[in-house]
Amino acid sequence: MNALAGTRQLLRLALRRDRIVVPLWVILLGVLPAITASAYATLYPDAASRAALTAATGSNPSIRLLYGPAFDLSTAGGFTAWRFGAFLSLFVALACVFTVTRHTRQEEDSGRQELLSSTVTGRSAALTAGLLTGGLAALATGLVATLSLAGGKLPLAGSVAFGASVTLVGWVACAVAAITAQLAEYSRTANGLACATLGVMFLLRAVGDSSRDIGWLSWLSPLGWSSQVRPYAHERWWVLLLPLATTAVLGLVAYRLLARRDVGMGLLPARLGPAAGAPGLDSPLALAWRLHRGTLFGWLAGFALAGALFGSMAAGIGDVVGDSAQTREMVQRMGGGSGLVDAFLAVMAGMFGMIAAMYSVQAALRMRSEEVALRLEPLLATGTRRLRWAASHLVFPFLGSGLLLAVAGTALGLLHGLRVHDVSVQLPRVLGSTVAQLPAVWVVAGISLLVFGFLPGASVAAGWGVASAFLLVSLYGPAIRLPQAVLDLSPFTHVPKFPSAAFTPGPFLWLSGMALVTLFAGLAGFRRRDIG
Incomplete structure (x- = not known):
């Protein structure tokens, strides 16, 4: 042949x-x-x-x-x-x-x-x-x-x-x-x-x-x-x-x-596993940890490296921008700060939030991969219940994304603090501005779960498509002056531009509420639909 x-x-x-x-x-x-x-x-x-x-x-x-x-x-x-x-x-x-x-x-x-x-x-x-x-x-x-x-x-x-x-x-x-x-x-x-x-x-x-x-x-x-x-x-x-x-x-x-x-x-050659499973592998969460840990560690390393790199650049952002008043205005409009360095830190915090949203989509869609590969049905044939299995995987898009933001914020704030010789002040304020992106990340993860629960066949395309659209609107919308109605479609638009912005609880509450609604709706849909 x-x-x-x-x-x-x-x-x-x-x-x-x-x-x-x-x-x-x-x-x-x-x-x-x-x-x-x-x-x-x-x-x-x-x-x-x-x-x-x-x-x-x-x-x-x-x-x-x-x-x-x-x-x-x-x-x-x-x-x-x-x-x-x-x-x-x-x-x-x-x-x-x-x-x-x-x-x-x-x-x-x-x-x-x-x-x-x-x-x-x-x-x-x-x-x-x-x-x-x-x-x-x-x-x-x-x-x-x-x-x-x-x-x-x-x-x-x-x-x-x-x-x-x-x-x-x-x-x-x-x-x-x-x-x-x-x-x-x-x-x-x-x-x-x-x-x-x-x-x-x-x-x-x-x-x-x-x-x-x-x-x-x-x-x-x-x-x-x-x-x-x-x-x-x-x-x-x-x-x-x-x-x-x-x-x-x-x-x-x-x-x-x-x-x-x-x-x-x-x-x-694949390394042979032990004849008997370890005692720590007797739960859905332990299995989910084995499936997600390699990906999570890779993302953590990338976030730490990127945070350190951008943190070392923050104090010198004025030299990069130069004398262009238009560029300064664009950075400050995207970062929402009156100071160029604070605006740059806000832009980086938002960037890390959008990239963490990509990780949350990847982690949430791992459930679909397990379902398509026919590894879910044998698990459900045992005493494992659907919602318990789903909850074990959802730990990673929701809590794992928070860990990514914490690592990025720590590296970003630490390196910036070392450059300006003020770690004790810069580290907590930069870390807070990065972790503040978490409710918006949860909204993206919730939308992915919602589609997985009701339209599993479209979950991959919809999950990545929604996350990419939000990233495109948030990243380039302010620079090319898109209408505010279009900018408001992205949850990242509504996160206060820390560290210079004043704290207001409203956006965090309704973004978290939206994430919870999509989470529970997606779980309800997954509970009622056929597997496969």
């Missing part, structure tokens, strides 16, 4: 399954750079403000660590490439990793791939379909970014270079995920290995870009290559050959590894 037999059918199946989620992140990630580019002339209207921005970014290693090198900030295109090049490439890479793993290793976890392999399906068809799905999604993101930037009257060459660099980093991530799908026996492990690889890539780029003595490190990372293409700054087209060659080599390795294993097995 041809090793690629059935690839077209599997590709159609994968695209149909992702017909909501993939277009959502393609459009969201593709249009963000154009939004920033359109606001550049307003934020930095004259040569003096642009020169001050260039000087500040060049002298601040923390900024280079976060965003990468700034080759030309005197134009809207150069500013957009600097502001979004590294992070957009990282987000596209993460989305590609999850997409490829979903259509390869996760299909084997669920047993569906074994059924498909019993039909007229070639040995390499599933892997090829997964790679094509992730690769097409990355290509679509690059095309949307290119067209939106070129449509905003930016130079076509720079727009093509920007879109191509983002696309090719996504292709490298697809190939990395293809390899980890052959190594690991379970999809969570495969995702973890691939994400760890992306983390190493980001670390190499960050360290190389922030230090001129070891700048060569950024050339070891595909995320660094996306910046070295230099969109809108005398493009280096030859750099695009690096991710192309890397994708080809890693893809070839993935296919070679595929030929060395059986369906459902991984090349890395």
Whole structure:
């Protein structure tokens, strides 16, 4: 049989399954750079403000660590490439990793791939379909970014270079995920290995870009290559050959590894568990802890690192903003503070809240994953009751998100306090502003549970779609002056902008009440519907 037999059918199946989620992140990630580019002339209207921005970014290693090198900030295109090049490439890479793993290793976890392999399906068809799905999604993101930037009257060459660099980093991530799908026996492990690889890539780029003595490190990372293409700054087209060659080599390795294993097995041997379960595993909560702990620890590490990074930057935010009165006004409008540093801290607190909401959606949807994988029914066949099982999983989207915010607030406040030599004052006020986002996070988690309870088939698309819409409105709405009625749709709009805002209990009470209503309604729906 041809090793690629059935690839077209599997590709159609994968695209149909992702017909909501993939277009959502393609459009969201593709249009963000154009939004920033359109606001550049307003934020930095004259040569003096642009020169001050260039000087500040060049002298601040923390900024280079976060965003990468700034080759030309005197134009809207150069500013957009600097502001979004590294992070957009990282987000596209993460989305590609999850997409490829979903259509390869996760299909084997669920047993569906074994059924498909019993039909007229070639040995390499599933892997090829997964790679094509992730690769097409990355290509679509690059095309949307290119067209939106070129449509905003930016130079076509720079727009093509920007879109191509983002696309090719996504292709490298697809190939990395293809390899980890052959190594690991379970999809969570495969995702973890691939994400760890992306983390190493980001670390190499960050360290190389922030230090001129070891700048060569950024050339070891595909995320660094996306910046070295230099969109809108005398493009280096030859750099695009690096991710192309890397994708080809890693893809070839993935296919070679595929030929060395059986369906459902991984090349890395799974560690055998003990003959008898530990006494601490005799409850639904203990099982939920085993399922959620790896993800929670990964998110905690990321929040701690991000909090420390932004905390070290807060005191110098004035240097980054420079003399642009428009940028200062935008930051203060988003942060709700009269002081630029307090406004920046409020913006960071809101950002951590929105990202914690993403974690809450992921943790809440783990219940749907357990249901689809047919692991829930055997549990309910024992003495475990539905609501007790659901409550054991809901500990993580509701309390786990609070722990994430506490860790981020502690790191943010501690590093900022050390910079200004006032830890005893700054730590509690910054921690309080971050934890204040928790009721809004609970609203997002409650909406995910509500959909899971009544419309389980739409829970994944609806959960991520609602969270992404709230993030987009809250993050970019104030900057592009969306109507207040649109801004009010996001629960994060209603959280007081601490640390400078005065405390008012009203928003916290009604946001918590809304979260409780959606929580109990979702549990009621789950209690009454059929499993599966």
